[in-house]
Amino acid sequence: MERKWQERLKKVEELASHYERHPLPTVYRPRLSKPSMPSSVWKIFSRQAEAFNYIKTCQEDVHVFALEKSTKSGQRFYLVTTYKELWFYYTQGYKSSLMHCYEVIPEKDACKLYFDLEYYKPVNPYADGKRMVMKLIELVSQKLKELYDVNCSSKDVLNLDSSTDEKFSRHLIFLPQKTVFKDNTHVGNFVRTILQPAIRLTESRTAVIPTEEAGHVFQCSAGAGLNGSLTNITAGEDDSKDWPDIAHKTKDMEMPHQGENLDFSFLIVNNKEGNKQLFVDLGVYTKNRNFRMYKSSKAGKNVILKIAEDNEFIPNCEKDVSLEEAYFLSSLICNIRASDDIKILSSGFSEEERKMSAFLNSKTTRNSTGYDVIDVHVLPMVYMKYPMEGYQGSPYPEIDNFVHSLVNKDGIQGGIRQWSYFSLKELLIYDISGYRWCENIGRAHKSNNIMYVLYSV
Template sequence: MAFAFQQNSGQRLFLVAHPAIFWHYDSYRKGQVRCTYEIIPENTPCKIYFDLEYDIRVNTPRVPVKIVNSFIVIVSNYLFHYFNLRVDKSNVLILDSSTDVKFSCHLIYQCKEAIFRDNINVGRFVRQVCAGIREVISDPRVIDVNPELWRGVTHAEICELLVCGRKDGEKLFCDESVYSKNRHFRLYRSTKLGKNAPLLLSDFNVYTPVEDTSQEKLFLDSLITCIGEVPAIPLQFGCQKEVCFRGETANRKISTISEVSVSHCVLEKFVTELISPCGRIRKRTVTSTPKGQRIQFDIQDYRFCAKVGRHHRSNNIYIVLDGSRGTWYQKCHDPDCIGFQSVERQLPPEVSFIIEKEDPDLEREDVSLWECSSVSDEIFVEFGTFGDYGGVSDKGTTLGDCEKGDVPEFGIGDNDLLFAATKC
């Protein structure tokens, strides 16, 4: 499995190790410096997981255990409705890292049958659940359309899932943005950098591991992609967006800017000027239409959104060039901005000329340039393979030589990994 360490500088080091070995060393690290994450790789079967949070200061009437229980009931109803799976709170591991100002918890479903094909499919399922909740909040009559989805909860209890943000208005307390490719998801007993709020077992958790109740077992159960035997047919939900618009994802490749054509450089130069001086292009996705190309540029280090009139704190934006209309506009990945599109602006002639016609260099291509906060399994550098406790890597660290409480000098930094990407 792949893990990430966050250092005091903010840089992340990456490690591939057996989860039991990882726990053996990570559990001896001091709590305030244990900023570690599981990397949820693209196209990897995984459990259902949720990140729930809200600001306590502006949501004082909320009772955490009550709204979490209501949410679990709704999710369980959806699982039964779509997949004929019966689960309840006893199947859900609840971890909590709440503070005096912020409620924050993770839900990880412990059901062997509820394994999804990947976290993209989990994200589609979660967004379906959240969309249904929003509909019921806005119109209680929706409950009568499909009452089995809302069995066990009242309209008043559903409305409590809508919380107030200090700056963003009302939103659901379920974070819908944690289902991206190669997502970093915080580990059990780990804290965010600069904070002393580790993820611990919640006071209202009722899940108990079978037979073994050790801390290591809880850690292993909390891992999203540590699932043992994968079902013959993992669950899928919704349309495979990659298949519908870009062909098979297996053909996706990693490229550097030096590999692209002159046409690409003209387009990237235009987008780079829009997001200068800090922004960078992370990925380019191209789809064809009868009248031209539609190109989506996912942006990194620049998050200004026209809807909110400021930079988003965490979610990125993307720029779309529409060859059929000769325009460009901005959209973003923030759940609160779903469906928003900025005002369309005219493309310069040298740019619109390129994408108004079919360009064979651009057709059906999805190029990931590099995202420092994510790791692609295609560009990992092999530093050695790890066996059982005290095993020896072929090229890397001898784990048996490390003192108890010391973390081996393994891993690869952002800069080294970026260099590795350019060599693939």
């Protein structure tokens, strides 16, 4: 008995000596191949900014992925690892940690052209999702050719599906050979540009135009307290003859004339409330966007993104890469191999054009100026220079006086908060203060301010 005890004690001492000479690492680093190979990167952070900061210290080609834990808290953790390592564990059944995985698309990083498409089936009983996807691919391919001389077809588009009985849902990733966009902001600009006619179809915006003095005046964000000589125009109707020609087309953003007769109605669907909306989600082009990955589902759901039945894209499989892994690598928006002959597409505005576009096309604007909603999407696509702005008096005092006459009546004394002048098209925009009467609703807005847009003819 004593001899057995001594033998066990000796083994324990040998193990203790071994671990003193070969201590366990404080952080587990998984290896994909032989134990002699260097440890790979697999590190999780609670904040996205910490993950991006860590990447800067890594020599490996690592990327950030978001892991969604639960639908209640909405909490996500951020994983830093390589594509190869993620795929290895992605396919090993570690669903508790990787089943709800999102690619983080870094701002200012080159990326592929991508779309998020969806509509609710109960309120769109006649919608043919597959046909809509096909027509969108045809439209985008046509615009890539017209604007950038890039050849693309449905065989260059990875089509992923996560539809249910209630919702039609697709992701499209365009993969024309050696062609990417500068970043996802440029992707968003391109998508909004080519879908502008459809965007107009979803909106009901009214411009009010007086037929007197100073050319024409549009009152935006609530109409005007003007007299009966006003003419109402609703965006989306065939009133092009009445619109001012204020579109400044830049070389890389010009919409060819042959596209004007395209039918964009297939892109319009109903939302749950019965209102019109786009089939295309325009909200997925923000900085550091989390975009759900192939074979992942949303937290609380078990519907994964899978290859669609009507997908025509087949990836090229390199040595030691399976077809499934090739699909996975193709689906990653920022998985772009550096090459001297890669074509980087740009679809951006200058700072001035960006400011003007956001000013004229947004539904909401700066809280600091007191606006809640601005109904100003009543003009054609606008790409203009933004050379001059100021407060109270503009360079045109006669027009200032006319605007003052419109907002000073019935015991109310309004004023000009700010003006903006665009010399290229002789366009003058006034922010109005102290006067909120809206002819469209027949009363003054409680919180919305109004604007006047004047142009010469």
